[in-house]
Amino acid sequence: MDSNQKRFVEDALDLLNELDEGLLQLEANAHAKAPLEQVFRTMHTIKGGANMFGFDNIGELAHYLETLFDLVRQGKTQVSDKLISITLQAFDKVRDLLKEKTFEAITRKDALYDHLTAVHAFHRTIDASLTGADLVTPAGNLKKDELATFFVNVTPLISMTEDGNHPLVFIVQDIAALGTSSVKVTKKQSLEIAQWEIFLSTTTSQAELESYFIFVEDESRATFTRLAAGDLFEQPEFIQYLKSVEDKPVNLDELRSVAGLHDDEAKKKTQQIEEEAETQGKRKVLNDTYIKVSKRKIDDLLNWISELIILQAQFANTASKLNVASLTDTTEQLDMVTRQLRDTSLEIGLVPIETLVTKFKRLVRDLSKTLNKKVNFLSEGAETEIDKDVIELMTEPMIHIIRNAIDHGIESPADRKAASKAEHGTVKLRAFTASSYVNIIISDDGKGIDKERVLQKAKEKGLVDAEAQLSEDEILNLIFHPGLSTTAQVSDVSGRGVGMDVVKQKINELRGHLSLKSLPGRGTSIHIRLPLSRSIIEGLLVKIGVSDYIIPLAAVDKCYEVPSKSLTPDGCQKLLLDGQPVPVFYLQEIFRDQAAIPEVMQVIKINYDEHPVGITVDNIVGEYQTVLKPLGDMYQRQEEFSGATILGNGAVALVLDTDKLVKQLVRQQQASLM
Amino acid sequence: MEQQTLTSHSYLTFRLGDETFAASVNHVLEILELSKITKVPRAPHFMRGVINLRGNVLPVIDTRIKFGLDKADDTVNTCILVMNLESEKQKIMLGALVDAVQEVREIEQSSIQPAPSIGSKYRSEFIEGMVKVNDQFVMILNLALVFTTDEVSIIQETAEEKISIA
Structure with missing residues (x-):
């Protein structure tokens, strides 16, 4: 592939994500205009690019799908589940194709044949219904209502967040896009949405506005108040009023009196305002601009900066030996600038996890359909940034966790009703940054992990002793044991061999940490902690003999001074640390360093699989x-x-890598005892 | 010109114990004086450790051990050949400790004789050929194979002296 074709593939993969998002919104609300336009535009872009760079098969498929959506735009047909499914499936195949390595593989003639046929067949059914009778009234003929300003109060009855996948979120966005609008969101402490208060001047009638909420009647309450004819947003008093209620709930009587003042004079300006409403509809513009940079350039930059950091440290080292006041000053400033430079450049490589969130929304939709479950996906903190490589490596494990949550966690609607829970289960993804770690918490409100069954299974498979008494946490941790799958029946969705052990391993490889909590009947929550960057490490510098070692700070629990006499150099022994017996490994011996042993040794307590383990070092530098x-x-x-x-x-x-080191040492220890 | 490059190549010759070896200069990036080598504990014993090569970490192989010679103390002549190697599986950069570097010389392709498959101390796949220089046989090494093989040693294994992998 030449560079243009490669760029098309990159761009197209991004566009496909946008397309997914748009299609899901359309599915949630078939009448929404904004996502329809977005879907149509995105398809058009894909088609254009594909044809220009010779991906004829993709171009052709995009063309026919675009035609279908054009019919929707013209009001000749409507968005249906079938249309959305066909489109999603077709572009899934395109996505798979684009991941092929060679141009030839991507442009294989027959690759998209099945999907093309499906699209054609669907098109024919639409044509047939069209020729029968012009059933659908063309949108243009609808009598436009006069411009009026409404106040809409929407209160969700189930929990949802602004970046979740609940249709209501999209519906509010769509309503806001119908004209000039101001949306006030009130959130609870938990970031869940308490209510939306929407001020909207639009030509859409109240009845039509109400129709937006038909499908979410059970999950929300919407009240509509027609404030006045015309556009109140033109009135300075109204704008002022909006400002005054920015952080308090709206009082309807007060609002009516403000609105009443201008009811009459506003009526005259309909024409002019309509134009304005149109521009307002398109106001979803990001204030930040982006440029696309090749990964290699960023890697190069980071490499140079890491060299700079090393040089800077060397320079500071030499300067401190010379002990010249003016030089010390410069060194300190240089140190500060290098740090700033490092932090900023590290940030360049970070991307928001939003891309993942779109993927997950799609996953939740598809899975809940196949499994006949009702699942509501909430996400929070999608703007949290993380290294692009880490995102790529984490996608599979997180998909696995979400699959598990829906397949094993969330119960069927009937079961949930029986347990007096809402029919809709909830899967929630929460992400946030704390110090140099990104935290991702995936939780569900399903039935939780059946500890009895896990234990029984583990005993059956001989993973634990039949008589063993395990604590709850120990039982939960069995989930991560390779060779334990708790589903009695291997379903298509989960339990196909890649188990939670692989998930844990992947996270360990990224020097991350994983923990799990589960309450019977209440749900399961998995907490993943990942370092912000794969290349920067916070550690403890220690010395053993003549060599320096770095122990990642994340693993270090506590440090103790222990007289060397109390340690015997053979392998592993138990020491009392803070009154608790802890196995301690004599690293000097294990690393076979010939240097003399100091009188006082440092024992560093580290966490190995939740168990404390000690390792000895000569001294700790810092x-x-x-x-x-x-x-x-x-x-x-x-x-x-x-x-x-x-x-x-x-x-x-x-x-x-303390985890792997201790694992090896434990294995050796066991082998030598046998 | 073209004729010449076809028939003659530049080789770097170096000494290990009493023997002289040659390696194509195409693979050798530079020659370093011995600096502090950080040992990596629990690694195979032919791996001497790692050094700081201008901010990058370069693994260093103790060539004597790889070639089945006894371990010897480093001298002022000991140096590190920095090599860039490509094999079917991988592309790696590494350093190799040698007792002394001798010279770079042109060797006529026609003067290279095939390595004997029997009676040689070294396994034949690692030797590209032999050439006589100043009445002494010099073995031309296939560097990429020698240093990317998983084998601990490149000397011939016989029933009596089986090499155990450390």
């Missing part, structure tokens, strides 16, 4: 933030080291 460099293929078997880093004095320090 905290150290550093750039992780790969050790290379020659050391791929040394899993206990996740990489190396260059210190300020130019020396190389190895970065320990």
Whole structure:
């Protein structure tokens, strides 16, 4: 593929995400104009690009689908489930195709044949109904109502957040786009939406406005008040009033009196306002602009900056030896600037997890349909940013978690009713950044994990002793054991071998952390903690013999000083740390460093699978933030080291992967006892 | 010109113990003086450790051990060949410790003899050929194979001296 074709593939994949989003909105609200336009536009762009760069098969498919949606736009047919499904499936196939490596594979003639046939067949059914009788009134002939200003109060009856997938969110957006509008969202402490208060001047009639809410009647309450004829947004008093109620609930009587003042004179200006309403409808513009940069350039930049950090540290080292006042000043400033530079450049590589959220919305929709469950997907903090590589690596594990939540967690509507829960189950994704970690919490309000069954299963499979007494947490952690799948029946959705163990492993590889909570009947929540960047590591610099090592701070719990006499150099022993017996590994011996053992040794308590384990080092130098460099293929078997880093004095320090190190040591220990 | 490049190539010769080896200069990026090598614990013993090569981490192989020679102390002549190697599986950059680097010389392709498959200490797939220089046989190495193989040692394995993988 040439560079233009590659760029088309990249762009098209982005566009397909937008398309998905638009189609889902349309599905939620078949009459919405904004998503229809968006879907149509996106398809048109894909078609144009595909034809220009020689992806004829994709261009052809996009063309026919575009034609279908054009019929919808002209009011000749309506959005139906069938139309949405056909379109989603067709573009899913296109997405798969675009992931092929070669141009030839993507443009295979027969690749999209099935979908083309489906589209044609569907088109014929529409044509047939059209020739029968012109049943659908063309949109243009509808008598436009006179311009009026409404106040709409929408109160959701189930919980939802603004970036969730509930149709109501889209409906409010659509309503707001019908004319000049001002939307006030009141949120509860939990960020769930308490109510929307919408001021809208539009030519749409009240009856039509009400029809928007037909499908969500059970889940929301909407009240409509016609305030006045004409556009109140033209009245300074009204604008002022809007400002005055920005942070308090609207009082209807007060509102009516403000509105009443201008009811009459406003009537005259209909024409002019209509134009304005149109421009207002298109006001969804982002205030930030973006540029597309190749990943390689960013990687190069980060590489240079990490070299700069190393050089800066070396420079500071030399400067402190010279001890010249003016130089020290400059070094300190240089240090600050380098840090700023590093932080800013690291941010460049971060992308919001929004792209993932769209994927998940789609997943939830598809899954709940196949499984006949009603699932409401909420997301919060979709703007949280994370390394692009991390997003890519996390997609599969998170899809797996969500699949599990819907397949095993959320009950069928009947079961939920029986348990006196809302028919709609909820899957919630919450993301936020705390210190240098991104936290992602995926929770559901389903039936929770059946601990009895997990334990029984584990015993059947011989993963734990039949007599073993396990704590609740220990039982829950069995979920992550390879070879344990709790579904009795392997369904199409989950339980196909890639289990939670793979999820946990992936997260460990990213130096992240995973924890799980589950309450019977109340649901399950999985908390994932990931480092912001894959290459920057916060660690503890320690010395063993002549070598320096970095222990990731995330793993470190506490440090103790222990006289060397109390330790025997053979393998592992138990030490009392804070009154608790903790197995301690004698790293000097394990790393076979010949250097003399100091009189006092440092024991670092680390968390290994929730169990405390100690490791010994000669001394602790201090905290150290550093750039992780790969050790290379020659050391791929040394899993206990996740990489190396260059210190300020130019020396190389190895970065320990404590999880893998302890795992190996434990295994050795067990082997030697046998 | 073209004729010449076809028949003659530049080779770097270096010494390990009593033996002299040659390697195509195409793979050798630079020659470094010995600097502090950070040992990686629990790694195979032919891996000496890693060094800081201008901000990057470069693994260094103890070539003597890889070639089945006894471990010897480093001298002032000991240096590190920085190599860029490509094999079918991978593309890697690494350093190789050698006792001394001798010279870069042109070797006529026609003067290279095939390596004997029997009676040689080294496994034949690692040797591209032999050439006589100043009455001494020099072995031309297939660097990419020697240093990217998973085998610990490249010397011939016989029933009596089976090499165990550390």
